[in-house]
Amino acid sequence: MNFIITLILSFVLILTALLVFRYIGLPIYRVEPINVKVLLESVLEGQATEADWDVFIGMTIRHNPDLDEIRLQCAILAEREMNLRDGRVHFTPAGRGELTAILARINNELLPDREHHHD
DSSP: OHHHHHHHHHHHHHHHHHHHHHHHOOOOOOOOHHHHHHHHHHHHTTOOBHHHHHHHHHSOOTTOHHHHHHHHHHHHHHHHHEEEETTEEEEOHHHHHHHHHHHHHIIIIISOOOOOOOO
16 A cells, blocks of 8 residues: 555656646756856966866857857867866966967957947
């Protein structure tokens, strides 16, 4: 009898979870250019953790091919120019130069134009 009660309660719980996901939706983390900009700035400041970097590098960015190209470029750069110290991501001077160039590309091409006021 306990088995049947457990089975019915499990079924109800799973059905409830499916209905909640159906009407509310699954949580989605969507990487935007501003997220990559903040990450690269924190890397250049020596504040980014290995986990921050791994999440960025490990997740394909399907909705934005330009950002995914940058992600792949950063992954290749990390293979050559990155090292870890005290759980923080650090790049060689050459790697920092390439990251600065990538950051400039994000600012110039991928972030929405900022209004320029001429006084």
